[in-house]
Amino acid sequence: MRLSSGVFTPAVTLDVMESTLELLGLSTLIGATLVVLSILLGLITSRAGMPLLLVFLAVGMLAGEDGPGGIQFDNHQLSFWIANIALAVILLDGGLRTPMAIFRVALKPAMWLATVGVFLTCALLAILAIILFDLPFTLALLFGAIVSSTDAAAVFSLLKNLGLKLNERVEATLEIESGINDPMAIFLTLLAISLLSNGVMDLHEIDWFGILGMLVQQAGIGLLLAYIWGRAFAKIVQHLKIENHRNHGINALLVLSAGIAIFGLATVLGGSGFLAIYVFGLILGNQKTRLVKTIVPAMDGLAWLFQASMFLLLGLLATPSAVLQSLGPGLGLALLLMFVVRPLAVIPCLVPFRYTPKEMLFVSWVGLRGAVPIILAIFPVIAGVDHPRLMLDLALLVVILSLLMQGSTIGWVARKLDLVLPEASDVRGQRQIFGSFTLDGRAPMAEVVAFYGLDAEVDDAAELTLDEWLKQQLGKPPVVGDVYSVPNVSFVVKEMSGANISKVGFAQ
Numbered sequence: 191m192r193l194s195s196g197v198f199t200p201a202v203t204l205d206v207m208e209s210t211l212e213l214l215g216l217s218t219l220i221g222a223t224l225v226v227l228s229i230l231l232g233l234i235t236s237r238a239g240m241p242l243l244l245v246f247l248a249v250g251m252l253a254g255e256d257g258p259g260g261i262q263f264d265n266h267q268l269s270f271w272i273a274n275i276a277l278a279v280i281l282l283d284g285g286l287r288t289p290m291a292i293f294r295v296a297l298k299p300a301m302w303l304a305t306v307g308v309f310l311t312c313a314l315l316a317i318l319a320i321i322l323f324d325l326p327f328t329l330a331l332l333f334g335a336i337v338s339s340t341d342a343a344a345v346f347s348l349l350k351n352l353g354l355k356l357n358e359r360v361e362a363t364l365e366i367e368s369g370i371n372d373p374m375a376i377f378l379t380l381l382a383i384s385l386l387s388n389g390v391m392d393l394h395e396i397d398w399f400g401i402l403g404m405l406v407q408q409a410g411i412g413l414l415l416a417y418i419w420g421r422a423f424a425k426i427v428q429h430l431k432i433e434n435h436r437n438h439g440i441n442a443l444l445v446l447s448a449g450i451a452i453f454g455l456a457t458v459l460g461g462s463g464f465l466a467i468y469v470f471g472l473i474l475g476n477q478k479t480r481l482v483k484t485i486v487p488a489m490d491g492l493a494w495l496f497q498a499s500m501f502l503l504l505g506l507l508a509t510p511s512a513v514l515q516s517l518g519p520g521l522g523l524a525l526l527l528m529f530v531v532r533p534l535a536v537i538p539c540l541v542p543f544r545y546t547p548k549e550m551l552f553v554s555w556v557g558l559r560g561a562v563p564i565i566l567a568i569f570p571v572i573a574g575v576d577h578p579r580l581m582l583d584l585a586l587l588v589v590i591l592s593l594l595m596q597g598s599t600i601g602w603v604a605r606k607l608d609l610v611l612p613e614a615s616d617v618r619g620q621r622q623i624f625g626s627f628t629l630d631g632r633a634p635m636a637e638v639v640a641f642y643g644l645d646a647e648v649d650d651a652a653e654l655t656l657d658e659w660l661k662q663q664l665g666k667p668p669v670v671g672d673v674y675s676v677p678n679v680s681f682v683v684k685e686m687s688g689a690n691i692s693k694v695g696f697a698q
Contacts, residue, residue, distance in 0.1 A: 225498050244593040246498050250505015263506040266571045273565045276496035278467045282449040283493035284346045285471020292362035295667040300366035302539040308374040310535035312338040318526050323519045332382035336567050337588045339375035341560030342368040357609040358669040360549050364556050373408050373462035379566045386575040411461025419452045420473030442488035504564045513583045520587030532557040544666045548607040555603050559592040611671050624684045624695025631657035631691040657691040
């Protein structure tokens with residue numbers, strides 16, 4: 191109650207409480223209604239291949255100041271805070287679900303994509319923006335940095351909801367890349383903002399050694415803290431036998447809080463909080479404890495709640511009328527990113543690892559942009575640099591076009607490139623991919639050569655098993671669906687047992 195001149199005035203206090211409760215009720219009503227509407231529309235439009243995240247973004251924009259909802263929202267600080275926490279939760283969920291086994295086939299190439307690939311994307315986009323749209327060097331660099339990384343929320347959700355059994359190599363590459371490439375994008379964005387703030391206009395004025403040191407610091411601190419806390423937290427869980435606790439909701443809250451804690455600590459100490467929470471989830475998720483299995487459904491619900499909130503909020507933050515003023519450059523740069531820049535950044539990173547042309551093409555196409563570019567576009571707004579609104583508008587156009595064109599065609603492209611593996615129940619599909627005969631991977635190659643008359647095609651294989659010979663010919667960690675052909679004969683990896691090929695399809 192309010193105290194005035196020694197007299198209580200409960201009527202005034204009640205009025206304040208009533209207005210506050212009314213505002214609270216109205217806010218929750220609007221928020222919940224938007225989420226319900228987004229999910230219902232998403233479930234309907236998903237049948238036509240429309241990504242659910244794009245529906246959340248569109249509903250937020252329709253509810254905003256330029257849409258029928260007319261809600262005026264321009265709190266960039268709040269949006270930045272909520273979006274960062276939401277992305278951290280999504281990365282934690284992704285890490286918990288990622289089996290360490292996929293790193294066998296894709297860790298090195300994904301790391302190249304997350305570092306060199308992001309840098310190449312930023313540089314190529316900046317060059318094109320300068321040449322085609324006459325943007326100043328620092329602004330072009332800032333735009334390139336903002337949209338240089340793929341988005342974990344978009345990649346994780348779309349691959350999970352695809353309902354297709356994809357080639358393990360490309361799926362693992364995309365998941366790992368999107369989980370670990372944010373530090374490089376954030377670093378490049380902060381670099382560009384620093385150059386803008388200090389009036390640096392020439393590449394010769396940049397302290398490249400200082401830049402490299404900052405990048406190593408962010409990645410190093412994030413990885414070190416995640417490893418220490420991940421191992422320690424797993425020990426705590428085992429020692430206290432927390433996995434035996436039947437309240438799975440409390441267990442999920444415990445893991446979520448532990449993840450957010452390492453995210454905050456890494457950020458405070460100058461490291462990458464996003465990398466830290468993803469690796470923490472990865473370490474914890476591969477401990478083979480009951481805790482992770484029991485909390486996955488709850489974490490899935492939390493991840494979707496945060497995704498919905500994040501994209502709705504970002505949609506509210508957008509001003510479509512302002513975005514349309516940058517429509518020409520935005521569409522041009524978005525198309526160049528998808529069809530020119532992304533392939534030019536991906537191919538040099540994957541060729542050394544002997545990816546097939548179809549695999550490289552698919553990885554290039556699934557360079558999805560989502561919440562991360564919009565979050566990064568808020569950085570210059572908060573920093574108060576020149577033309578901050580332009581960066582936000584351009585980033586939003588890139589995200590919308592990426593989700594609309596790339597997100598809605600992932601399944602179709604995967605099928606066209608023959609990267610979808612048949613289910614075990616699909617007998618016809620199994621024969622079409624793996625042939626009519628199955629060989630044991632432990633079979634001596636000498637017997638295979640003699641039985642099928644392959645002496646002229648297969649040399650120096652007598653001392654090897656089929657598994658050893660095929661891995662030698664492939665020259666890369668094998669995955670189901672890999673093919674090696676000699677004249678008139680194709681060997682197809684049909685089943686893996688750890689790192690070994692246990693069954694091989696044989697087609698003539």
